[in-house]
Amino acid sequence: MSLTPNALNYSSDNDPAIKEFNTTKLLKNARKQAEERNYKDFFICDVDSHHYETEALPEILQYMDDPVMRHLGLSAGNVGRASLIPQAIGSQDMAGRVTRYAGRNKEKVPESPHRDITLTRRWMDAMGVDVACLFPTPMLLLATHPQPEVEVNMARAYNRWLCERILEEDKRICSMVYLPMNEPHEAEKMIDEFAERKGVVGFLSTGYLKRPVHDNANMRIFAKLEEHGKPLGFHAAYHWADSSLAQLNKFISVHALGFSFCNMIHMTNWVLNGMPERFPKLKTLWIESGLAWVPFLMQRLDNEYMMRTSDAPLLKKKPSDYMREMFYSSQPMELVDNREALEVTFKMMNAESQLLYSSDYPHWDMDLPSTIYDLPFLKEQAKRDILGGNALKLFNIEPTMSDWKLEARKKG
């Protein structure tokens, strides 16, 4: 049998869209939006953005305590790396259509600062983002690793690398650092080690966990977060191997449902097991599930709760009342032909004080600040609060403005 060459390669490395890739050029229209909308006049915080930490894995592994695991990662090239961080099945880049995936490796950066800082600053400055909360990408599925000790060691090494190489170096980048929820005693140690580090604005629980969030083993984690006054983020992820998603045959299907389903499971457990009553000072941020799931879950839980209050005896008010006191990131906002539904959603979740803008850049379904700024039913102050003011309060940070905005202000 002779193999047919792939003559129809529509995303080759020689395509002009990929060949000389540059983030600033790709996002030139975003910069125009930022200037046209006068983003220089106010602070914008992106509470959910990403980098590809696996590109810096040899650096990260230098921070790993376990020498045998470090050797595994460093000695075996990609094979070794795959054994440390689960690989997700799915075409995030849509077979090359979203060019920044293929182009990123070709982007030229100066020797310093760190490559990830340069790349992050480039998209931030293009979009008009002043401070970005930076998260890993492949590690969002680290909690599904079958070896809990790998999750713990990778998490600790990554957090140390992130704090030392990125957060210490750039005051415009912060993070909610990785919490290995599958090993509660290690998660507690992680809080003690990182809570007061520069740029650490909270802690992150990622995707699919081996135990439910309300498991008794987690109580000391939540108590410790309360003590430190740090919020807990739940960053959704899809996991195709999850039995509830296993019948879905397309990436679009598992992505559309998986990200919302993930947080719906955690939120349902969180509320109905009375976690907001048990830890009233612990603030939670629900990340990357879009917005449409919020009114859906509020309605479903309220309706059943009023018939079955005895099933959830810790609650002192309706589930939606608790959900309205929590915080949500905005992306991916459901934006097609649904302006009326979106307005109702904003009202139901008290978006003006509870919603925080997020881009999810550089991922394929990223949202620009204009997705918030151009909403006709929001007043100027509400736009500014969602784009930055609410994050300032939740993260308890200073509004560090980007250099280009400060210079633009001087020019008037």
Next chain:
Amino acid sequence: MPEKLLCASSDISETTAKICELEGVEIGVIRHKGTVVAYRNVCPHQGGPVCEGLKMPKVCVEFDEERRPLKQSFDTDEMHFVCPWHGWEFKIETGEALGDPKIRLNRYKVIERDENIYVEV
């Protein structure tokens, strides 16, 4: 409507859209099926540089007689601009979005004359 010179005919090809700037507005222009089409280089979704992404053919599915999918294929008779920001696809011939033909790229009327490309603005 006034005509404005966009570029020389020799500047454009059938493979990649040429991006021209006219009075502060970027316009992507490409030769397609024997004619020249020009669109504003702004995606109606979130504003991405839609003419600068990949050119991809329509994806089709072939079925057997019992409507079971046999295989997928590319239909190179229908080529699309793919916005590099999010992957929204638009027919190069008409500017219509694949997902909803009511959503269109902003199209310019093109005149090719004396080895030059003009657009009406």
